[in-house]
Amino acid sequence: MGDKVLLVDDETDFLSVMSERLQTRGFDVETSDSAKNAVDQIEETDYDAVVLDLQMPGMDGIEVLKQIREKRPELQVILLTGHGSVEKGVEAIKLGAMDFLEKPADLEMISEKIKKAKQKRMLIMDKMTEKRIVDIVNRYGM
Amino acid sequence: MIDSTGRIGLAFFGALSASISHEIKNRMAIIHEQASLLEDYIHMAAKGSETDPERMLKIAGSIKKQVGNADVIIKNMNRLAHSTDDLKRTASVEEIIDLIAALSKRMADLHEVKIAAPQAKEPCSAHTSPFLLMNLIWWCIKTIMPFVQKNDTIRLSHEKSGDGVLIRMTVEGKPISEEEIEFPEETSILAGLLNGEVGYSREKQQCVISIPAALP
Incomplete structure (x- = not known):
């Protein structure tokens, strides 16, 4: 099975065409057209990466990013935005987003970033597992 | 040094731009992806995959739809830009309201609020500054928007009243208390420039702008 990605954008036409293109490249894609639903989906499903629109009704991408970092710190987020300025991108990176791309973005670049996101997530998860094992060993003096 | 009117006008024009x-970037992103999807299909066909003409036509139709959407956005931008052509002129109040409602839709969408500007029973015109009037309506919408509940509606309407015109922004849904809303100084400055007044009626759940039918 391909890398599992959640695409989050309030533009349903964008979601439908982007998911079709990613699927033809072997990605396992799920979509969400609302920030709130995306947060719920992230809690229920293990994704390798999230591609997130920065500006959405109800809850903006920065707020979604904060919630993802809280609920799934290992999950890598790639922000996509229609903003021309980089200020929001800098803020997002400071908050822990893996990368920030301006729309329209090249699909090959997005694909590459998703693959890197998966690798980064696996490394973080390995470190988390290692830390848990060390904690157990230290706690029980094994 | 920019005076307060210039600052208010720039803030309005900047926010809308x-x-x-x-x-426009959102529409372009969709068009870009749809055109790229067509390219994907063409490459697949070149490698021997069977093509589905219906699917191709559907994608082409979607591209046309997005171009149409972008065209509406650009037309509205053009109308906004031309609202500065004359300091004052005789203009349809209905057209001004329609335009500012369309231009405020994105702000409303982000707040999950609806904006409605139904056709007036009795359309009227005013000899006024279309740019300043749009600016004032926008500031009023911006001021009340954070207090409007999700999925509620701000309905814009207008009517003749004596020698002037009343523009109403009615909140349809959970009432907003008068105390909650504090109109910024921009609204009183703009109302003053238009020889008009602006206020909020809790009883009617309305923000009301009154302007004279003709500026001297």
Whole structure:
């Protein structure tokens, strides 16, 4: 099975065409057209990466990013935005987003970033597992 | 040094330009992806995959739809830009309201609020500054928007009243208390420039702008 990605954008036409293109490249894609639903989906499903629109009704991408970092710190987020300025991108990176791309973005670049996101997530998860094992060993003096 | 009127006008024009350019970029992103999807299909066909003409036509139709959407956004931007052509002129109040409602839609969408500007029973015109009037309506919408509940509606309407025109922004849904809303100084400055008044009626859940039918 391909890398599992959640695409989050309030533009349903964008979601439908982007998911079709990613699927033809072997990605396992799920979509969400609302920030709130995306947060719920992230809690229920293990994704390798999230591609997130920065500006959405109800809850903006920065707020979604904060919630993802809280609920799934290992999950890598790639922000996509229609903003021309980089200020929001800098803020997002400071908050822990893996990368920030301006729309329209090249699909090959997005694909590459998703693959890197998966690798980064696996490394973080390995470190988390290692830390848990060390904690157990230290706690029980094994 | 920019005076307060210039500052208010720039803030309005800047906010709307940012919103419009964001909308256009969104449309362009979709068109870009749809055109790229067509390319994907063509490459697949070149490698021997069977093509589905119906699917191709559907994608082409979607591209046309997005171009149409972008065209509406650009037309509205053009109308906004031309609202500064004359300091004052005789203009249809209905057209001004329609335009500012359309230009405020993105702000409303982000707040999950609806904006409605139904056709007036009795359309009227005013000899006024279309740019300043749009600016004032926008500031009023912006001021009340954070207090409007999700999925509620701000309905814009207008009517003749004596020698002037009343423009109403009615909140349809959970009432907003008068105390909650504090109109910024921009609204009183703009109302003053238009020889008009602006206020909020809790009883009617309305923000009301009154302007004279003709500026001297």
